[in-house]
Amino acid sequence: MMCSSCGKRAFEKFRGRYYCRECFIRKYEGAVESAIRRYRMVKKNERVLAALSGGKDSVAMLMSLKSLSRKLNFELEAFFIHLGIEDYSDKSLAVSQKVSSILDVELNVVRIEDYGFRIDDVKRKTCSVCGNVKRYLFNRFARENRFDLIATGHCAEDILANLLKNMYSGNLGWSEKQKPRIEGYDRMVGRIRPLYEMSERENLLYVLARELPFVSEECPHAPSTMWKEIVYDIEKRVPGYRVSVLRNLARERRDEKTEYRYCKKCGEITTSSICQFCRNVMKYSKKSG
Numbered sequence: 001m002m003c004s005s006c007g008k009r010a011f012e013k014f015r016g017r018y019y020c021r022e023c024f025i026r027k028y029e030g031a032v033e034s035a036i037r038r039y040r041m042v043k044k045n046e047r048v049l050a051a052l053s054g055g056k057d058s059v060a061m062l063m064s065l066k067s068l069s070r071k072l073n074f075e076l077e078a079f080f081i082h083l084g085i086e087d088y089s090d091k092s093l094a095v096s097q098k099v100s101s102i103l104d105v106e107l108n109v110v111r112i113e114d115y116g117f118r119i120d121d122v123k124r125k126t127c128s129v130c131g132n133v134k135r136y137l138f139n140r141f142a143r144e145n146r147f148d149l150i151a152t153g154h155c156a157e158d159i160l161a162n163l164l165k166n167m168y169s170g171n172l173g174w175s176e177k178q179k180p181r182i183e184g185y186d187r188m189v190g191r192i193r194p195l196y197e198m199s200e201r202e203n204l205l206y207v208l209a210r211e212l213p214f215v216s217e218e219c220p221h222a223p224s225t226m227w228k229e230i231v232y233d234i235e236k237r238v239p240g241y242r243v244s245v246l247r248n249l250a251r252e253r254r255d256e257k258t259e260y261r262y263c264k265k266c267g268e269i270t271t272s273s274i275c276q277f278c279r280n281v282m283k284y285s286k287k288s289g
């Protein structure tokens, strides 16, 4: 098989055509760039803090943002949260440090052990506690260090799987939070999802084409992949489903304002008097317990 663009030996298929390694990289980065432009994700001179976990998606995000940062004129640093998950966290940190140094991007590291607990101490609802910890620490770090945007490596399947799951549980206001760019307000920093239209497989091939290291094993607490498998099934039966739903989702508007107040303990935004993060700290911290 030959590259349909330059005639060299093909590396892989990208959106229906075969490309050599170099052309694959160019096509992938071009697709990320057009999604960033389409959804106006980044404005000139904004400071972007990219969430790096060491997995293929976040490595693909950091690499593609780095490749576009000069052209689109934004600043870029990376952020890693050490979650205190046996072996997995140390390994992920080592990979994240390696990737950041290859890409020459500054890596900021925060450890939840400094708050008195580890994700391994959480026995029930581990993933929701973990998600809360990540959202909280990202936002706080980004704001305290004057970043304009937090970038996360959610791929198309992540977003669609969450959409299906949340529709099932009746959590409909949720779709608003899954836009490619969400503006910040008050103490909340804005968020972007540069890989909004990119599939897991494309991210993996891009990281391989770029020859970057990544953590291949799943988090030991990772939830079931059932919803993602359903997304793959639908895409197989309805080609183009993924991009179509994502673009409709990005266009949808809702005007309801969420009520919020400030946490009595830490001052971050919350809907109750003490935020979920502080409640997690109180529940799991050895210092307080």
Ligand SMILES: [Zn+2]
Pocket (backbone or CB within 6 Å): 003, 004, 005, 006, 007, 008, 019, 020, 021, 022, 023, 024
């Ligand atoms: Zn080529």
Ligand SMILES: [Zn+2]
Pocket (backbone or CB within 6 Å): 263, 264, 265, 266, 267, 268, 274, 275, 276, 277, 278, 279
């Ligand atoms: Zn709090």
